Amino acid sequence: MIRKAKIHEVPEIRRFLGKFSEDGGILPRTLADLYGQLRDYYVYREDQGPLLGIAALHICWAGLGEIRSVAVAPTHQRRGIASRLVQTCLAEARAIGLSEIFLLTLVPEFFQRFGFKVVSREDLLPIVWADCVNCVKFPDCDEIPMVLNLESGI
Numbered sequence: 754m755i756r757k758a759k760i761h762e763v764p765e766i767r768r769f770l771g772k773f774s775e776d777g778g779i780l781p782r783t784l785a786d787l788y789g790q791l792r793d794y795y796v797y798r799e800d801q802g803p804l805l806g807i808a809a810l811h812i813c814w815a816g817l818g819e820i821r822s823v824a825v826a827p828t829h830q831r832r833g834i835a836s837r838l839v840q841t842c843l844a845e846a847r848a849i850g851l852s853e854i855f856l857l858t859l860v861p862e863f864f865q866r867f868g869f870k871v872v873s874r875e876d877l878l879p880i881v882w883a884d885c886v887n888c889v890k891f892p893d894c895d896e897i898p899m900v901l902n903l904e905s906g907i
């Protein structure tokens with residue numbers, strides 16, 4: 754089941770994301786980040802079992818959102834879980850009136866399925882880069898920027 758994350762799940766979310774950050778696919782998040790932005794996060798669990806998937810929709814600016822921290826446990830990948838998490842984020846983005854979603858990823862093939870298109874870094878608003886200076890990858894970021902226009906009917 755996909756649902757909004759709950760406050761007691763923050764330590765488990767941090768550990769979960771930490772496993773993916775070791776190979777560079779996901780940026781690590783501090784507890785302060787997670788508590789402050791918990792309302793961004795969706796989780797996937799089966800019954801009362803362990804955390805198996807996560808994704809977040811973060812609001813950046815007027816009309817602009819970011820999908821971040823999309824990850825599924827290796828044991829449960831290729832079952833459509835990440836796709837459902839991304840669709841949930843996009844549904845919320847539409848519901849609250851966002852017009853564009855961007856993300857930075859090492860797996861553009863996955864996000865192309867939803868209509869995201871690769872763009873150049875210069876195409877993104879400067880506000881997007883505000884978090885970058887605090888990132889472990891700064892300034893040698895290898896992530897690929899992608900954008901989805903929610904007003905184009907995709």
Ligand SMILES: CC(C)(COP(=O)(O)OP(=O)(O)OC[C@H]1O[C@@H](n2cnc3c(N)ncnc32)[C@H](O)[C@@H]1OP(=O)(O)O)[C@@H](O)C(=O)NCCC(=O)NCCS
Binds near residue numbers: 779821829833862866
């Ligand atoms: C990328 C990731 C989130 C996909 O999760 P998932 O639940 O396996 O994805 P889905 O089952 O919804 O995949 C649907 C389709 O997307 C594509 N896809 C999935 N993972 C992919 C990958 N790693 N690379 C390229 N395409 C991929 C496939 O076409 C797949 O369909 P198929 O299984 O019929 O071939 C998962 O591999 C993961 O957690 N990776 C490590 C963290 C990461 O890199 N996250 C993205 C950074 S923002």
